[in-house]
Amino acid sequence: MLGGVETRSVSPVFVGRADELAVLTDALTRAAGREPQAMLIGGEAGVGKTRLTEEFLCEAxxxxxxxxxxxxxxIGAEGLPFAPFSTALRTLHRLLPQELAAAAAGQEDELARILPELGDTPRGPHDEESTARLFELTARMLERLAADRTVVLVLEDLHWADTSTRHLLSYLFRTLGSGRLVIVATYRxxxxxxxxxxxxxxxxLDRLRTVRRIELSRFNRAEVxxxxAGILAAQPDEDFVDSVFDRSDGNAFFVEELVASKESGCRTGLTESLRDLLLVRVEVLPDETQRLVRIVAEGGSTVEYPLLRAVAGLTEDELIEALRAAxxxxxxxxxxxxxxxxxxxxxxREAVSDDLLPGERARVNRRYAEAMEADGSLVRAEERVIRLASYWYHANDPAEAxxxxxxxxxxxxxxxxxxxxxxxxxxxxDLWDSAxxxxxxxxxxxxxxxVYPPCGCDPATTALQRLDLLAEATVAARYxxxxxxxxxxTKTALxxxxxxxxxxxxxxxxxxxxxxxxxxxRGDGWEEIAKAQDLVRGLPPSQxxxxxxxxxxxxxxLHQPGPDNLAAAERAVEYARMxxxxxxxxxxxxxxxxxxxxxxxxxGGLAEMHAVVERTTQLGLTMLAGRAHINLTSQLESLGRSREAVELAEQGAELVRKSRLLDSEAWVCxxxxESLYSLGRWDEAAEAARRTLLVGQSAAPRGCASARLAYLALARGELAEATHQLAAAHTHYGTHETQPQHRIPLRRLxxxxxxxxxxxxDVRAETSAAAAYGFPLGQHRYAWPLxxxxxxxxxxxxGLPxxxxxxxxxxxxxxxxxxxxATPVPVWTAHAxxxxxxxxxAEARDTLADWTAVEKAVRPLERPYLLARVCHRLAEAxxxxxxxxxxAVLLREAYATAERIGSRLLREDLALLARRARLPLTEADGAAVPDAPRTDPVEALGLTSRERDVLRLVAAGSTNRKIAEELFISPKTASVHVSNILAKLGVTGRGEAAALAHRLRLFAAPSPVSPRPEAARPGV
Known part of the structure; x- marks a missing residue:
């Protein structure tokens, strides 16, 4: 229409910003190497964000x-959901129709929520993972689209972004891992x-290393x-430069406005008020053009030409002339x-809008609303309903709004x-009482x-109530x-x-x-459930x-396991069927x-859950199918059927992953x-736990994942990592966690x-607290390991003092x-x-028969780590x-298991016992045993003779002062020796050093199992 009209208030020369532009072009280079880039450009209004972005896009x-x-x-408080993403994706759809279709293949119905051109938006059930699922699909689509070409996505005016846009942008910045993609967002x-x-x-975003932020400052005098000079196409007078620089304070847009104000012939000169400065060029326009500009200001960020023609009330020629002037x-x-x-x-636009009289604003918004209702084709279908709501609301007409x-x-x-x-x-x-x-x-x-809180009425014929809105708002806020x-x-509703x-x-x-x-x-939720139960007690069955x-x-x-829960669940099934x-x-x-x-x-329990999996899958209720898989895999592990649990978990993970149910996937993983840990597949277990941390949206599954990583670290002998993961688990669960399935494993760790x-x-204090807390029904799987x-x-x-x-x-x-x-199945009988x-x-009363019985109970189970530990004790006996x-046979078996699963701690304990008994752990060891030199176990740890004496006293519980008195050295020297010992042993404290020395029997009396008590432990 009028896109070719030239303007003269914008400089054709790109001034300054060379460093900022270099950062942006560097992002292009990095993205070409398949490293996604995230950029934020901030600065005050008018400082030059748009111009910098335009120069960058030219280079791109x-x-x-x-x-x-x-x-x-x-567009007002209600916003336009995903507006910048929808616009940008619509451009990509136009430029790369086939490529985008391939990237979205199979998920068109979900992605249509952001890009309506992909199809109709489904009306399926909603859940708390719906938004996360949509975000994940969008991220994967962009990654696939940018796999073979560099794609630059620019999102402008982030300060106006709706909540959904902000959340999606945050998700993309955190999760994009591949593709030639650059995302640039600007904000005021x-x-x-x-x-x-x-x-x-x-x-x-500032905490993410992957996000680079550019803050634009104002121009200095030379840049102004x-x-x-660019605007005027000539060197300006220095007095004029001083005047403009002083009044604009280096703001690029204000510089342009001051020049345009002077060239427009405004006789009042340069105004002091910013608002007046912004309006001065509007006020010198013809009256018809001023009226049109005021109409455009109320239409939103962009106003479509057909809509503007319907609202302006001008002939097409008059409208064109007014637009040409503007x-x-x-x-x-x-x-x-x-x-x-x-x-x-x-x-x-803000200045023009603010200058409207209240009645004038309401009248203009009404005309927009009436024009859209008369012709629904004036704007895009996905925007129509949102914009109509905004126009009617600002028209101050509750009946229509x-x-x-x-x-x-x-x-x-x-x-x-x-x-x-x-x-x-x-x-x-807010409108309810006024309507x-x-x-x-x-x-x-x-x-x-x-959401229909059932009240015995038909929602299709009964009038909407305020409580219905509160119910819908409750769920919307939760989701x-x-x-x-x-x-x-909920408090208001109640x-x-x-x-x-x-x-x-x-x-x-x-x-x-x-x-x-x-x-x-803020509690466990039981008080609220109890009130709900009191309210429905005695009422006819209902949903x-x-x-x-x-x-x-x-x-x-989850909180108070017991037989009463089963009766309540069975009654719920009966009522739901009714x-x-x-x-x-x-x-x-x-x-x-x-x-x-x-x-x-x-x-019986497994059969019931398998039946639910089949039915929910048939009905397409993936959320419930995911919950069934979560409970099934958990129960299989509780019954000692870890291999079945892993196979079913793999199926469940695939099911929920296809539907992008991230929390469900986190629980299944x-x-x-847990089951992979039991089976001795520790590397796979760590990978599954890390996947849980990656996709989990809620605290509880992330807490479980950290606890699982702590188990692995503890079994491998990585004490610092175990401590770190245990602290992370506590952080995820928070201070109000009361579920035994979470509390007992944390106590065990x-x-x-x-x-x-x-x-x-501390071991005894924690054990006493766990025993006082108790081990409710069904918690034997957590109680026995503790x-x-x-x-x-x-x-x-x-033997420790x-x-x-x-x-x-x-x-x-x-x-x-x-x-x-309880010991309901063999795996827990073996633990007992x-x-x-x-x-x-612990009382020195164990016998060979005791350990033989343990080995016999554990051997049939598919628990390699547990069996290796038992073999260690049985070999000792x-x-x-x-x-x-x-x-020797048991030691070799256990050692091979420890090496395979990666338990350094168990491997070293077995090697120590083998050396002390002069038994080979491998054929190569066997050939060397007859002539193997006798090695001092303390020297094998790299300790000097003086450090041996200090460690002996540390193991006996002596303080630094006591050690100094015993060895005739100063307390400071004793402290230095202790620090060196801790470093060489790879431990973090005196207690850990004492426990290690005791466990390795470095200073114990000669053992009856070997005539060579001084045989060395190879090291820690």
Whole structure:
């Protein structure tokens, strides 16, 4: 239309910014090497962000990159979900139609939420992982699209970004790992005040090493002179340079405006007020053009030409003339695609909009709304409903605005833009009381909500209530990650329900509140569940009643395991069947299956969950199918069927990965890591745990992954890593974690770390606390490893001076606790035998028969690490009895296992025992044994004779002062010796050094298993 009109207020010379442009072009070079680049460009309004970006895009174009630009739309509180991404992807779709189609293949329906050109947006069920799934699909699509070509994505005006856009940008910056992709985002720094929603995102991105941030400063005087010379095509007068520099303060846009103001012949001269400066060139335009500019200012960031023609009320010739004047004055610009117009700078649009009278603004917005309702083709379909809601709202017409805003909330929900949906619902609640009663009564829940707190009414015929909006807003806030806001909404709803006898609605809100309280770590959620149960008690069966029962049973299964939970879950199944709520029924059946398995009916419980997997897969309920896989794999591991658990976990991970259910994938991978650990496939277990940390969105699966990595590190002898991962697990779980399935493993790890560091008092304190806490029904899988760790620590500490006091009490606590723990399947029976033998060893009462019984129980199990440890103890007992040949066979078997799975700690213990007994661990060792020199075990650790004496005293519990007195040295010298010993042993403290010396029997009396007690341990 008018895109070719020339302007003279912009300098054709690119001034300054050479360093910044170099950083951007370097990003292009890096991206060409398949290293995705993320750039942020910030600066105050008018400082030159757009010009720098344009120069960069010219360079990208010269290098053959595919360029797509999208801008955030300032359209009011409700925003336009994913606006910059939709615009940029639409450009890519136009430039690379076949390539983009291939990159999106198989996921077109989900990706249509961001790029509607890919197809219709599905109306399937929503869940808390919907947004994360969409983000993951978008990231993978961009990676595939940029696999063979450099793609530059520019997102402008991030300070106007909707919440969904900010979250997607953050996700991309954190997860993009491959592809020739450059993402550049610009924002107005002076608008990002302390409470601006962009501020937390910028702080988060600053911590990412992969994100580079450019902050543009104002021009200095020399740069302003160069800019003026470019604009004027001549060297400016120095007085004029001084005047412009002083008034603009180096802001590039203000320089242009001051020059244009002077050249426009404004007789009032240069104004002091910034607002007046921005309006001065508008005010010298013809009246008709000024009116048109005011109309454009209220239309949004960009106004389509057909829409503008419908609203302006001018003939086409008059409209063209008015536009020509506005474009010629450099006030408006034609959009790159030629479809509409926008202000050359957003500051001018803001100034024009602010200058409108209140009644004038409402009238213009009404005309926009009426034009769009008369002709729906004036704007893109995906934008129409959102913009219509904004226009009616600013037209101050509640009767029209309320249904428009509600319709926009539905559109936002379908795009998984839950934060925007929440803002729209809040706006609808603000409009509620102002809207005429007949308008409210014409609204139906079925048209505007996905959440129907059942109240005995048909949502398709009953009028929409304020409580329906609160229910929808609660779920939108939860799905959007705004749990605090959701909690406040439930409080408002429950206050309204105090005078309204609607127990089903109240029960629904209490159930939601239970989820939120638990999710925020402000309690375990039981108080809220109990209130919901009281409300539905005695009422006829309903979906709400069934859901309350499921929630109560699931809570009990995780927090207070017991037989009552199974009865509640079975009743939930019955109620759900009565009302035809199959999804609720299937969810309840998963809980039933898990509870049956915990109660001893392992096969029955597994069969129930397998049936749910089959049915949910058939119905396409992937979220429930994922939950069934999570519980199935967990129960298989509890029954000792680790190989089956891994096979099923692989299937489940593939299922949920296809649907991008990230938290579900995290849980399945976490369970897989546990079973792989049991099977001795430790490298695979670590990989599965790291995958859990990568994809997990919630704290609990990430906590489980860190705990699993701590188990691995502890078994391998990597104490520092075990301590780090244990601390990470505690951080993920938070301070309000009460689930036994999480608390007991953390206690077991704490015991393991304390034992490795020689802190036997801490081992006993943690064991006593665990025993006092108890081991509820179904928790035997976590209880036996804890008891075994504590019993082993007591046995290893026998002989340490610090361990003697309190030993009898500690062993009594362990024996009492062991009697209370079930042994429903062979793997836990074997653990019980192992614990019994270790308790006897702690009292020096263990016999060859005891360890033979343990080996017999463990041998049939597919638990290589457990078997190798038992073989170590049995070999020790055989050597004490003089049976060298069978001991040698067991040592070689255990050593091969330790090498294969990567347990350095166990490997060194076995090597030490073999050397002391003069037994070969391999054929090569066997050839060298007869002539093997006798090696001092302390010297083998690299310690000097003086350090040997100091270590002996450290192992006896002596302080530095006591060591100094004993060896006739100064305390400072003793401290230096201790530090050197800790470094050579690779330990972090005196207690750990003492425990190591004791475990290796460096200073013990000669062992009956070998005539050569001084035989060396090869090292740590």
């Amino acid at each position: 174009d010269r290098r053959g990159a595919v360029v797509a630009v999208g801008g955030c739309v300032e 720094a002076d608008d990002v005040h302390r409470r601006h929603p962009l501020r937390p995102l910028l702080a988060e 002179r160069r800019q003026l 474009v010629g004055a450099n006030i408006l610009l034609a959009t790159p695609d030629g479809d509409g117009y926008r202000f050359r700078h957003s500051l001018v 309320l249904p428009a805003v509600l319709a926009a909330s539905v559109a936002a929900r379908r795009r998984h833009a839950y934060s925007e949906q929440l803002r729209l619902l809040e706006r609808a609640m 005429p009663e007949d308008v409210r009564e014409a609204l139906r829940p079925a048209d505007y909500t996905d 959007g990650g705004e749990r605090d806001r959701a909690l406040k909404i 206050r309204l329900l105090e005078d309204d006898r609607d127990p089903l609605r109240a029960a629904w809100f209490w159930t939601e509140r239970s989820r939120l309280v638990a999710g925020l770590g 709400v009643h069934a859901e309350v029962l499921v929630r109560a049973a699931s809570w009990g299964m 009302v035809g709520a199959e999804e609720t029924e299937l969810n309840a059946r998963i809980t039933v299956g898990a509870l049956r398995a915990d109660s001893g009916d392992g096969e 976490g369970n897989m890591a 704490t015991i393991g770390v304390a034992a490795a560091e020689g802190r036997i008092a 008891l075994l760790a504590a019993a082993t620590a007591e046995a290893d500490a026998r 610090a361990a003697e006091a309190g030993r009898d009490t500690a062993l009594a606590v362990l024996r009492t606790a062991a009697r209370s723990v 035998e192992y614990v019994r033998a270790e308790l006897l060893r 055989l050597l004490a009895a003089g049976d060298r040949e069978p001991a």
